[in-house]
Every structure is written in C-alpha cells, then in structure tokens.
Amino acid sequence: MEQDPIDALYARANRHGVAxxxxxxxxxxxxxxxxxxxxxxxxxxxxxxxxxxxxLDEIIAERASPADAPSEAAA
Known part of the structure; x- marks a missing residue:
C-alpha cells in the first residue's frame, strides 16, 4: 500500500530533523x-x-552544502 503523500512529507521531514x-x-x-x-x-x-x-528539498540541500564547511585555504 502506498503511503499517503502528507504522511510521507511528515516522515521525510522527521528523518531529516526538519520541523x-x-x-x-x-x-x-x-x-x-x-x-x-x-x-x-x-x-x-x-x-x-x-x-x-x-x-523541504531545499532545506535538506542547504544542510548538505559544502559551503558551510571550513575552507581548505583557511587551514
């Protein structure tokens, strides 16, 4: 049985820790x-x-973005 799209959204948000x-x-x-x-x-x-x-896709992508990682040039 296919998951309800609303329940799927809640589950995905939960999995990624996004309110x-x-x-x-x-x-x-x-x-x-x-x-x-x-x-x-x-x-x-x-x-x-x-x-x-x-x-939600954008928020997940932002979290995974290497732009937040320290720069190697700064090391």
Missing amino acids: MSRICDEAGVARSTPSRWRNSKNGASMTVLRRLNEK
Missing part, C-alpha cells in the same frame, strides 16, 4: 495546513503539497 513549522514558514504556507490535511485525510492541495516538498 514542519519551518517548512511551512519558508514556503509561505499556514502552519496549520499540513496538520489539517493530515487529520482529515482530504482537501490536500497538490500545488501546496508540491511547494512544501520542494521547500
């Missing part, structure tokens, strides 16, 4: 929206769900 509130804030989505979808299991906007997933 859903941060994803919502950065994506410009009300913090209550994913919770409301999750509790009712209907009414999820695919456009907004896609935007939340894309924002």
Whole structure:
C-alpha cells in the first residue's frame, strides 16, 4: 500500500530533523495546513503539497552544502 503523500512529507521531514513549522514558514504556507490535511485525510492541495516538498528539498540541500564547511585555504 502506498503511503499517503502528507504522511510521507511528515516522515521525510522527521528523518531529516526538519520541523514542519519551518517548512511551512519558508514556503509561505499556514502552519496549520499540513496538520489539517493530515487529520482529515482530504482537501490536500497538490500545488501546496508540491511547494512544501520542494521547500523541504531545499532545506535538506542547504544542510548538505559544502559551503558551510571550513575552507581548505583557511587551514
């Protein structure tokens, strides 16, 4: 059985240690929206769900970015 897309978003955010509130804030989505979808299991906007997933992708990529690593030239 395929996982619900809302549950999948929550699970992925959890796996990467990213708060859903941060994803919502950065994506410009009300913090209550994913919770409301999750509790009712209907009414999820695919456009907004896609935007939340894309924002989570960006946050994960930022964390993995070598730009935060110390420069070898500074050593």
